[in-house]
Amino acid sequence: MKHLITAILISGLLFSCNSSSESETETEDTTSVDMVSEKLTSDTDKQFKPIETEEALIATSLMAAPKDSRSGCKVIGYNMEGEFVTFREGENEFIVLADNPNKEGFNAACYHKDLEPFMARGRELRAEGKTRDEIFEIRGEEMESGKLKITPGLTLHIYYGPNETYNPETYEVEDARLRYVVYMPYATQESTGLPKSPSAPNHPWIMEPGTHRAHIMISPLSKDDK
Structure with a gap:
């Protein structure tokens, strides 16, 4: 009889722990969904x-x-x-x-x-x-x-x-x-070591080298640019 009562008590404790854990997980999941939903709503509502x-x-x-x-x-x-x-x-x-x-x-x-x-x-x-x-x-x-x-x-x-x-x-x-x-007025490829065209997005290169308007360019390239 004592063993039976002990078993019942342990089962009750386990059920209580599992219920609590499931409740916490559900709350976290709901919070995450709400955060994602708010972000999507914010992005949608952003008007130019x-x-x-x-x-x-x-x-x-x-x-x-x-x-x-x-x-x-x-x-x-x-x-x-x-x-x-x-x-x-x-x-x-x-x-x-x-x-x-x-x-x-x-x-x-x-x-x-x-x-x-x-x-x-x-x-x-x-x-x-x-x-x-x-x-x-x-x-x-x-x-x-x-x-x-x-x-x-x-x-x-x-x-x-x-x-x-x-x-x-x-x-x-x-x-x-x-x-x-x-x-960089009058700078050249040789004096700077820079290429005459960009090798990758945001990489420096020299434009109009050797002239009064020689300058280092740093241009963002789109994914389609080569």
Whole structure:
């Protein structure tokens, strides 16, 4: 009789433990499902909006700048009316050239302020109707004469993509990516050891080697690029 009672007590304890364990597992599984469901809902609900205001234009263009420098960048570019303006003055070494809202796609740039004379000269010549090749030749001559100067190592960051919509919570532009440029005037493949084309995504290579516009490129390549 004593053995029978003991067996009944042990069976009760085992049933209680199993029930508790099953209950905990069910709770964990339910929590995991809820978390996945919330993430899917969040991704589904994420809506990209058109860049229709000056505030949105500035905020999305600032994505071209390093994150910890965005608050102090000077921002220039074309406003919604097509006028080239200074949106705000800066406090650090960066200038952001905002996306042109009157052109298709998105293309904003952030560069070191010491590059501004070179960049501004390009905009001036373009406004005069000069072609790409003419601008290249004129600025090359002005670099050789000393009228223009680029200190080796100055950087340009380009935030670009095919769309003109953005996430209003993060200011990220839909499908936009970053490309980096490090100016090295007159550098060559031989003087840098860099290839003339990228060997893999985000690998550096040298573009326009031997010219005043020689620069190191770091471009993100899509999976389809070879």
